[in-house]
Amino acid sequence: MAVHAGSLLELKGIKKSFNQNHVLKGIDLEVTAGEVHVLLGENGAGKSTLIKIMTGAYQKDAGEVYWEGKQVQVNNPVDAMNLGIATIYQELNVIPELKVYENIFLGREIKKGGKMSMIDHKKMKKEAERALGMLGQDPKIADQILGELGIGQQQLVEIAKALTLDAKLIIMDEPTASLSGSEVEQLYDCVEQLTERGIAIVFISHRLDEIRRMGDRITVLRDGYKIETLPVKTTETDHWIELMVGRSLDEKYPKKSFEPGREGFRVENLKVAGTEAPVDFSIHYGEIVGISGLVGAGRTELARAIFGADKREHGNLFIDGKQVKIKSPKDAIKAGMAFITEDRKSEGLLLDQPLDFNIGLANMKKFKNKSNLVNLKGIRDEADNYVKELKVRPSDIDLHARKLSGGNQQKVVIAKWLCTNAKVFIFDEPTRGIDVGAKVEVYRLMNQLVDNGAIVLMISSDLPEILGMCDRVLVMSEGRITADLPRNEATQERIMKAATGTADAAEKPLIAATGG
Amino acid sequence: MSEAVIEKEKPVGEKKSFKHFLGKFGALIGLIILTVVLTFLSDKFLTVNNLMNIARQSSINALLAIGMLLPILTAGIDLSVGSILAISIMTMGIVSVNMGMSPVLGIIVCLAVGAAFGLLNGLLLTKLRLPHPFISTLGTMNIARGIALIITAAAPIAGFPYLIQFLGREFVGPIPVSFLLVIGVYIVFHIFLTRTQTGRYIYAIGGNKEAAHLSGINVDRVLIIVYTISGLMAGLAGLVMVGRVNSAFPLAGLSYELDAIAAVIIGGASFFGGVGTVWGTLIGAMIIAVLRNGLNLLNVSADFQMAVIGIVIIAAVYVDVLRQRNSKKN
Numbered sequence: 058m059a060v061h062a063g064s065l066l067e068l069k070g071i072k073k074s075f076n077q078n079h080v081l082k083g084i085d086l087e088v089t090a091g092e093v094h095v096l097l098g099e100n101g102a103g104k105s106t107l108i109k110i111m112t113g114a115y116q117k118d119a120g121e122v123y124w125e126g127k128q129v130q131v132n133n134p135v136d137a138m139n140l141g142i143a144t145i146y147q148e149l150n151v152i153p154e155l156k157v158y159e160n161i162f163l164g165r166e167i168k169k170g171g172k173m174s175m176i177d178h179k180k181m182k183k184e185a186e187r188a189l190g191m192l193g194q195d196p197k198i199a200d201q202i203l204g205e206l207g208i209g210q211q212q213l214v215e216i217a218k219a220l221t222l223d224a225k226l227i228i229m230d231e232p233t234a235s236l237s238g239s240e241v242e243q244l245y246d247c248v249e250q251l252t253e254r255g256i257a258i259v260f261i262s263h264r265l266d267e268i269r270r271m272g273d274r275i276t277v278l279r280d281g282y283k284i285e286t287l288p289v290k291t292t293e294t295d296h297w298i299e300l301m302v303g304r305s306l307d308e309k310y311p312k313k314s315f316e317p318g319r320e321g322f323r324v325e326n327l328k329v330a331g332t333e334a335p336v337d338f339s340i341h342y343g344e345i346v347g348i349s350g351l352v353g354a355g356r357t358e359l360a361r362a363i364f365g366a367d368k369r370e371h372g373n374l375f376i377d378g379k380q381v382k383i384k385s386p387k388d389a390i391k392a393g394m395a396f397i398t399e400d401r402k403s404e405g406l407l408l409d410q411p412l413d414f415n416i417g418l419a420n421m422k423k424f425k426n427k428s429n430l431v432n433l434k435g436i437r438d439e440a441d442n443y444v445k446e447l448k449v450r451p452s453d454i455d456l457h458a459r460k461l462s463g464g465n466q467q468k469v470v471i472a473k474w475l476c477t478n479a480k481v482f483i484f485d486e487p488t489r490g491i492d493v494g495a496k497v498e499v500y501r502l503m504n505q506l507v508d509n510g511a512i513v514l515m516i517s518s519d520l521p522e523i524l525g526m527c528d529r530v531l532v533m534s535e536g537r538i539t540a541d542l543p544r545n546e547a548t549q550e551r552i553m554k555a556a557t558g559t560a561d562a563a564e565k566p567l568i569a570a571t572g573g
Numbered sequence: 574m575s576e577a578v579i580e581k582e583k584p585v586g587e588k589k590s591f592k593h594f595l596g597k598f599g600a601l602i603g604l605i606i607l608t609v610v611l612t613f614l615s616d617k618f619l620t621v622n623n624l625m626n627i628a629r630q631s632s633i634n635a636l637l638a639i640g641m642l643l644p645i646l647t648a649g650i651d652l653s654v655g656s657i658l659a660i661s662i663m664t665m666g667i668v669s670v671n672m673g674m675s676p677v678l679g680i681i682v683c684l685a686v687g688a689a690f691g692l693l694n695g696l697l698l699t700k701l702r703l704p705h706p707f708i709s710t711l712g713t714m715n716i717a718r719g720i721a722l723i724i725t726a727a728a729p730i731a732g733f734p735y736l737i738q739f740l741g742r743e744f745v746g747p748i749p750v751s752f753l754l755v756i757g758v759y760i761v762f763h764i765f766l767t768r769t770q771t772g773r774y775i776y777a778i779g780g781n782k783e784a785a786h787l788s789g790i791n792v793d794r795v796l797i798i799v800y801t802i803s804g805l806m807a808g809l810a811g812l813v814m815v816g817r818v819n820s821a822f823p824l825a826g827l828s829y830e831l832d833a834i835a836a837v838i839i840g841g842a843s844f845f846g847g848v849g850t851v852w853g854t855l856i857g858a859m860i861i862a863v864l865r866n867g868l869n870l871l872n873v874s875a876d877f878q879m880a881v882i883g884i885v886i887i888a889a890v891y892v893d894v895l896r897q898r899n900s901k902k903n
């Protein structure tokens with residue numbers, strides 16, 4: 058019962074450049090009430106920039122904006138809010154020290170009376186609970202400190218915030234990148250409810266299955282131009298990709314199978330602080346092992362404990378059968394491990410340093426010359442190679458990391474760890490925010506790593522990616538490994554079952570089998 | 574949309590843009606303008622004699638400031654340098670004057686005491702996990718000053734041997750040795766910060782502590798080094814000071830940390846860490862010295878000078894804020 062009463066938001070000839078970088082070169086876009094309009098494009102295509110112009114975070118250089126048929130100026134985020142535009146940005150925009158409901162009403166606290174009166178905490182809490190409930194969340198988390206929630210839940214809080222704004226248009230920049238399983242489902246349901254009420258959604262995503270599932274129309278951007286707007290229902294996914302990257306993509310998951318070799322990495326009896334049971338698993342040469350599970354299942358915590366970033370209660374690690382002592386990330390890197398972290402902004406990058414600085418950071422030793430000084434040229438050359446190999450755009454290593462689009466930042470984090478020449482690679486959500494073309498590059502790279510005799514462990518919430526690339530899938534739930542499935546047995550159903558803790562007894566022996 | 578078009582529109586890296594130039598050389602331009610203005614206002618300003626005077630006057634603050642740059646680069650601060658200067662020179666006075674031991678030993682003690690208090694700052698920060706170096710260094714600031722007063726019964730010490738006075742007193746031709754020392758120290762710091770592993774780690778920690786930690790950096794170790802060096806530089810600044818005034822008094826260096834911080838900030842370093850250069854700091858220190866000198870020549874009272882320097886700090890940082898806001902928007 059969506060009400061398609063003409064266009065809600067219309068953009069005409071939007072242009073935007075940063076210094077000499079012409080990011081948007083005249084974009085037209087029309088969003089109608091009640092539709093889910095997807096922006097699709099490669100990393101750096103200008104999607105986030107376009108959105109920031111809609112929300113007043115950036116100022117356009119040229120072009121016009123119409124809201125419900127009338128031309129408007131959106132000079133700042135408050136203007137956008139007043140029109141009825143709410144935004145969920147690609148990078149989280151929350152204050153971890155505050156409570157959930159305080160975050161939801163940040164800057165527009167409900168007062169008991171006039172402007173100077175006291176804040177009505179009760180009412181704010183109630184409103185927040187209602188919004189969280191709509192997202193299928195436990196309303197009680199409204200009273201929790203936000204930082205105590207996982208990234209996925211924090212993101213849902215942002216969505217709840219948009220709900221409380223009574224927006225007519227909700228813009229979401231890769232909202233599901235950090236959600237998984239049931240949370241994504243909740244988001245889908247929620248979006249459906251919203252559109253039924255005539256609310257429009259503008260949506261950026263690199264997950265094509267999700268676009269297929271949620272989207273009504275797609276606008277494809279490439280190199281700063283709008284290529285085409287097309288309906289989701291009657292067009293092929295391959296066609297989208299073709300429009301987006303300018304060529305057709307042979308295969309989305311270029312899985313290569315290698316001869317399974319001997320055991321290369323083993324985690325034994327490892328207990329992460331605060332969990333109940335220890336974890337055991339091992340990885341053999343020639344295989345890519347995935348860890349699946351819901352957000353909050355303890356996957357990142359496990360990876361951090363392995364890497365020495367967090368304390369563990371006990372546990373032993375073995376590389377090539379030899380025990381390695383790892384008390385800090387420094388030890389881990391020395392032992393030949395790399396950890397491609399999940400949150401590029403807070404854990405991965407020095408945003409105000411150039412790309413070469415970032416890429417050389419984890420392996421400075423490699424670049425020391427005889428007099429113990431850092432060989433800057435060496436770092437530059439190496440960084441240049443990686444930037445080209447991973448197709449980081451713009452490919453200028455003097456650029457500060459802050460200036461790159463989200464997906465390109467992710468590539469820089471990957472480059473940093475490739476640069477360490479590690480033997481054991483732990484990828485935590487490696488393709489989050491990366492476009493389809495670049496994803497294939499990352500997968501190829503994993504193949505190459507395995508081929509070159511590295512061990513690859515990949516944590517991912519993207520089920521197709523896990524199914525497409527992994528030779529073996531470990532499923533985690535509440536800090537424990539609840540299933541260990543070889544490629545031919547790993548199905549969506551079995552993984553979900555194990556992830557939600559409804560694993561049947563038949564799978565239990567598999568866990569025991571990995572213990573040895 | 575062909576490759577060729579994209580190639581042509583490849584962004585210009587920040588290295589080459591005008592704004593970047595301004596950001597990098599804004600303080601230098603400020604110093605040049607200041608020099609030109611003062612040249613017009615006073616005919617005594619642009620003379621060899623006066624310039625060498627400025628060089629000499631700036632050296633103590635320049636040494637403190639380059640030490641201060643390191644904590645600020647890590648998003649920290651060192652409030653204790655003025656007090657560390659005092660305790661360093663008082664112990665040196667006790668050793669070399671009161672006890673009459675060798676001047677070389679005195680110099681070693683001076684530098685060692687400075688470094689030791691810096692080390693203490695580093696340990697307090699990393700081992701006791703005090704929440705911010707503001708607190709640990711505020712503590713040592715009072716501790717060091719208190720000890721300096723106690724061990725000397727608040728009395729000054731005079732009559733230092735020539736060797737100790739050398740750095741602060743001597744000239745090579747018209748150029749004060751202390752200024753040559755400053756140049757040498759700054760070159761060493763420049764190499765340290767840009768070309769050594771630890772130096773680059775300092776920037777990394779200031780830029781993003783967690784990312785630095787996960788990249789295998791021993792953050793605590795680097796922080797301890799940072800504060801130790803800052804303390805060492807306070808000791809060195811003290812040595813220069815003793816040479817200049819030929820005496821050591823326990824209230825020496827009182828509130829010197831503020832000028833040092835001002836120099837670093839005027840020089841373009843960010844309080845949020847990760848941003849700042851050695852040469853920027855030198856220019857910051859020179860701006861303060863030139864300003865002080867010029868205002869003296871113009872017979873502006875010390876009280877006014879304070880106010881003017883306050884305005885310069887705010888103006889310099891505001892220009893920086895504007896520039897950053899601009900670069901974020903664009």
Ligand SMILES: Nc1ncnc2c1ncn2[C@@H]1O[C@H](COP(=O)(O)OP(=O)(O)OP(=O)(O)O)[C@@H](O)[C@H]1O
Nearest residue numbers: 075100101102103104105106460461462463464903
């Ligand atoms: N503040 C900025 N300063 C300079 N350049 C910028 C800035 N923000 C974005 N850019 C550049 O604009 C281009 C488009 O970036 P944008 O973030 O819009 O891409 P995107 O389509 O959202 O990509 P992704 O899928 O990776 O998120 C990139 O080349 C990026 O480097």
Ligand SMILES: [Mg+2]
Nearest residue numbers: 105147462463
């Ligand atoms: Mg983006």
